[in-house]
Amino acid sequence: MFDGPWDLGTYFKALGCNLGAAxxxxxxxxxxxxxxxxxxxxxxIASPQASGATPQQLEAALVFILYxxxxxxxxxxxxxxxxxxxxxxxxxxxxxxxxxxQLTPSCLNGIMEGIFAQAQYGQKFPNxxxxxxxxxxxxxxxxxxFANQTTAQAAAQxxxxxxxxxxxxxxx
Numbered sequence: 001m002f003d004g005p006w007d008l009g010t011y012f013k014a015l016g017c018n019l020g021a022a023x024x025x026x027x028x029x030x031x032x033x034x035x036x037x038x039x040x041x042x043x044x045i046a047s048p049q050a051s052g053a054t055p056q057q058l059e060a061a062l063v064f065i066l067y068x069x070x071x072x073x074x075x076x077x078x079x080x081x082x083x084x085x086x087x088x089x090x091x092x093x094x095x096x097x098x099x100x101x102q103l104t105p106s107c108l109n110g111i112m113e114g115i116f117a118q119a120q121y122g123q124k125f126p127n128x129x130x131x132x133x134x135x136x137x138x139x140x141x142x143x144x145x146f147a148n149q150t151t152a153q154a155a156a157q158x159x160x161x162x163x164x165x166x167x168x169x170x171x172x
Contacts, residue, residue, distance in 0.1 A: 022114040075090040075094070
């Protein structure tokens with residue numbers, strides 16, 4: 001199954017320590033590691049012209065973002081949701097915990113090692129409007145591919161056509 005740490009809680013609840021994670025295999029045709037998209041949680045402040053925000057609301061938004069992007073909040077995401085920290089200080093603490101085998105239950109250490117290993121080969125998720133159409137296309141065509149209802153080439157072409165069609169319909 002292709003998924004990420006954001007859904008780990010759901011899988012762990014169902015499977016417990018019978019769950020595992022590992023990097024995707026090397027693609028035999030290219031000799032390269034499979035490199036799915038990886039991303040992060042982000043925060044945005046719209047301009048007062050776009051949002052109608054008051055100076056006090058903008059200041060509160062900045063304080064919120066400074067906290068949410070700081071090491072403690074990022075470490076909280078790691079500790080509670082097992083998201084890989086983007087903040088360098090929090091990332092280093094997470095790696096230290098992992099290397100010391102400190103996650104509980106202990107089987108989470110192996111699972112997170114697999115997730116961290118795959119993350120080394122991921123591609124940065126593009127921050128562009130067209131990506132809003134990616135997930136529906138991916139789920140539709142990947143499901144068809146894994147159900148042996150289409151070929152990999154046809155699935156990739158279908159995803160591309162779907163995204164282009166959706167962008168055209170939205171004026172993009």
